[in-house]
Amino acid sequence: MNKKTIFITQAAVIAALYTVLVLVFQFSSFGPIQFRVAEALTILPYFTPAAIPGVAIGCFLSAILSGADVLDIVFGSLATLFAALLSYQLRRSKFLVPIPPILVNALVIPFVLKYAYFEADPVPLMMLTVGAGQLFAAGILGMVLLFGLDKVKHVIFKNN
Known part of the structure; x- marks a missing residue:
């Protein structure tokens, strides 16, 4: 297979996994206190650049399919x-x-929650709660995934 086909396939699989x-x-993926298991996949750019559009498209699709507000769809995906x-x-x-998924989401998502969903909690508090959820999902669960995949990257990501 050529590199473009591999890139598109990897991005599509990552987007599908994130969305699923x-x-x-879903019960823990939204709101001011959230633990989005899919955010563990945000470590995948370590292995392949195809993860960049993969996680972004997955975030976009999951927001649409879960009925998110347009501000959430746009700014959460960005x-x-x-x-x-x-x-x-x-x-x-x-x-x-x-670190980037933890910090970027902790800084952006509270404003989305405030202006898209009129969340009553103050933005600084939501920065802490969203950041904490990201710390567990991307920081801890993501690093467990990274170290697990690092052992088999030669098989899974051999064409990168």
């Missing part, structure tokens, strides 16, 4: 895209890869 994980764990780009830039140090 958000929908299956936050995920921006964080994935930054994670890819930090891929030389595996321990830095989960």
Whole structure:
């Protein structure tokens, strides 16, 4: 297979996984206190640039399919895209890869919650709660995934 086909296939699989994980764990994926299991996939730019559009498209699709507000669809997806780009830039140090999704979401999503859903909690408090959820999902669960995949990356990501 050529590299373009592999890139598109990997991005599509990542988008599908992200979407399914958000929908299956929908009960904990939204709101000011959220633990989005799919955010563990935001470490995948460490392995492949195809994860950049993969997680962004997955975030976009899951927001649409779950009936999210248009501000959430747009800014949540852009936050995920921006964080994935930054994670890819930090891929030389595996321990830095989960930091962009944690910080970008902690800074952006509280404003989405406030202006799209009229959440009553103050933005600084939601920065802490969203950041904490991201710390567990992307930071801890994501790093467990990263170290697990790192052992088999030669098989899964051999054409990157």
